[in-house]
Amino acid sequence: MTTNGQVKTKYAFYPGCVSKGGCPELYEAVVQVAEKLGFELDDKALESAGCTGAGVLSKEVSDPINARTFAMAEAAGLEIMTICSTCQGIMTQAHHRLKDEEYRAMINRDFLAEEGLEYKGTTVIRHMLWAIVEDFGLDKLKSMVKRPLNGLPIAHFYGCYMKRPPELMVPKEFAKTRKTALEDVIEALGGKAVKTSGRGKCCGFPILTSNEDNSMAMLGDHTLDAKAKGVKAMVTPCPLCHLQLDGKQADAEAHKQEEIDMPVFHLPQLVGLALGFTPKEMNLQRHLVSTKSIEEELGIGVEVKA
């Protein structure tokens, strides 16, 4: 137990490449919000872990790299916490393949033994969104809100990998918590979750290189649909979606020849704002689409002690 009576939950923290590269605002927000919630993020257990492969690297090489990561968390006796849907999705898929004992034995023998590692198949990998809903609890989150979102209409944008393949990402035993995890967090923070057509769809980021027109059409459709439904901001648990929804929004406006102007939050930033952190602490100034309209709606500027 911590001093404020919360159960301390410890995880092997796997921040992923993007939260330390293109979305540094995410990493900094996570560290502060996790501390506030009483999550202990062990950043030593996986400090030498590699990239998940992000669906770009062949499974033939990314499965051994991921097995190595799982083995390190297993040895430390910790669950892994991710803050990126893509990391979570790719790891969960690798984790599933590694349940096959023959396959796992091959990976252990051919790739991990030389380093003295062995993956026994027991590691659990949990996205921060799931950790909040499943380990921390929505009621407790609700009780900690200092700056409620005042019914603000917010669109939940999961991205691909938090939802699919459904049998891996939303298995029966977690159907209750994971099906509407993001909506439930928005509501717990006092916001109003608004269903949009893009909520479980691909943001278009993966095909930026191969077909930018289609990528921009997808981004434009998702954000404009949110706008048409009266949404004031979007929130995503995936930094790659954020790179697209926030970073490429100006290009989608040019593609659609229509103003979009839709602020997009990383999940921990929205949680942080509601818990009383300042926009500066949540690094909102780093977004390419201004979040000022939301700050004004929430009457920020008025001091709230986090």
Added chain:
Amino acid sequence: MEVKFAVKRYDPITNADKSTQTYTAEVDEGDMVLDALLQIRDEQDPTLAFRGSCRTGFCGDCTMTVNGKGAIACRTKVKKAWDGAEDGAIELEPLKMSRQMKDLVYNAREFHWNKFRAVEPWVDPVQPPEKGEHLVPGGHDKHLTESMRCTQCGLCDQGCTVLVVDKTFVGPAALTKAYRVVADERDSRKRQRLDKLSLPRGMWDCTHCFEASEHCPKYIEPTDRIFDLHDMAIKAEAGPPKVVHHYKSFAASVKAHGWLDEGRLAIETEGFTNVKGLMKLLPLAVKAGLKGKHPMPYMLHKKRPGHEQIKRIFEKWESKG
């Protein structure tokens, strides 16, 4: 059990307006949607057009939209559809991605067959066998068995997020078929096929969103089959130059540093000599840089502590061929 069906009707000759007609039918609890449609056609309205054949989920013919979602009519229980009906009737429409030809009949030629034809879904053997059949040693076709189960029902295409914005994309159904021949060891045109699949509107337009796998009623995992095609193409350096650069740069930076160097990836995807492409990156790079969002490339991208081990894993994999 009495249920209502709201069918989106269309007759190209007599009714140019697409209207919705409601039918009431008395069905058994265990009936499938196709059973109910056959009953309605037999007992109430012989003009109602729909596709259907095997009635056991084997042929993939009776695909349609049930309550807004793609479904195989002979595998969809009326009771379940009725429980999920929102406006007091089970909504039936033809597949959304295609042109409605008559009632629930969609244009399969445009939607399926032209795309299947484009991937030339037949094996071209390396050498015709001297006599008898071209035999594949036991187990050598194990990886193909899943994709061979495809009934071409089209549900994966119905779920595809790319086809929503671009109907000219070849789509997961045809790509799954393409995998079936590209990965067949008897085929002689692997490289040529990968090149062709890499043309615009081909396999590189797939986002890997897993909608196709989610929609597949036969658990063929079309998304994984497209991943497999991409892997084969990258190994053969058969993709479009920008894509090959992207994949190679990604692998090279993870191999060298243990994790992705995003700055390097952006530059190398365009290519060092592609001045126009690099200039195009500049405005966003400057904007992101001013916001403190620009990752530093190359020497400024720190190596992770375990980078030697990641490199070792890469080398081991490469040595396995």
